[in-house]
Amino acid sequence: MLTLYIIDNCDTCRKARKALDEKALLYKTHDLHKDGLSAALLEHILHRVPLVEVINKRSKTWRELSDEEKDYDANSARQLLMKYPTLLKRPLLEKDDGTIVVGYRDGDYDKLSG
Template sequence: MLTLYVLKSCDTCRKARKALDSSGHPYQVHELRDDGVSAALLEHFLLSVPVMTLLNKRSTTWRELPDSAKADADANKARELMLAHPTLIKRPLLDTGDDILVGYRDGDYDTL
C-alpha cells in the first residue's frame, strides 16, 4: 500500500491527496508533525532520496532557525535537524514501496 507523508496545513499535500483520491489508489497518510519521524523512518527515506534533497530550506521552520543551526549544514547536521523538526522534510513524500517521490506537481501520480 502507498504511504503519503504530509503536513495537514500544506496546500501541495492537499493536492497530492486529492490526486490519489481521484485515481482510486488506496493509501495511508502519515502526518509528519502529529505522527512524528523516527530515526529509522528518516533513514528509510534516505535510502531513496539524498539528504540535502530531503531538507526543505524554503520552509518557515528553516528560516526561523538560528543562523548557528543552519551554518555548515552537512548531511549529519541535516539529519539531526530533520529529526528535531520534522517540518524541515520536503513534502509530500509518497512511498510506493519501490521508490519515494518527493514533492507533487499535477500529473506526478498518473503513472502509478
C-alpha cells in the same frame, strides 16, 4: 500499498491526497506532526532519497534557523530534521517498489496505477 508522508495543514499535501483520491488509489498517510518522525523512519527515507533533496529550504522553518544551523553536514542535518520535521520536503510518496517521490506538482501521479 502507497504511503504518503504529509503534514496535515500543508496545501501541497492536500493536493497530493486529492490526486491520489481522484485516481482511486489505495494509500495510507503518515502525518509527520501527529505520527512523528522517528530516527528509523528518517533513515528509511534517506536510504531512498539524497539528503540534499529532502531538506525544504523554502520553508518557514528553514528561514527561522540560525546561520550556524543552516551550515549543516550529514549528521547535523539529521539532527535538524528530527528536531524540525517540517524541514522535510513534502509530501513524500513511497511507492510499492520502495522509491519515494519528493514533493508534488500536478501530473506527478498520473503514471501510478492501483
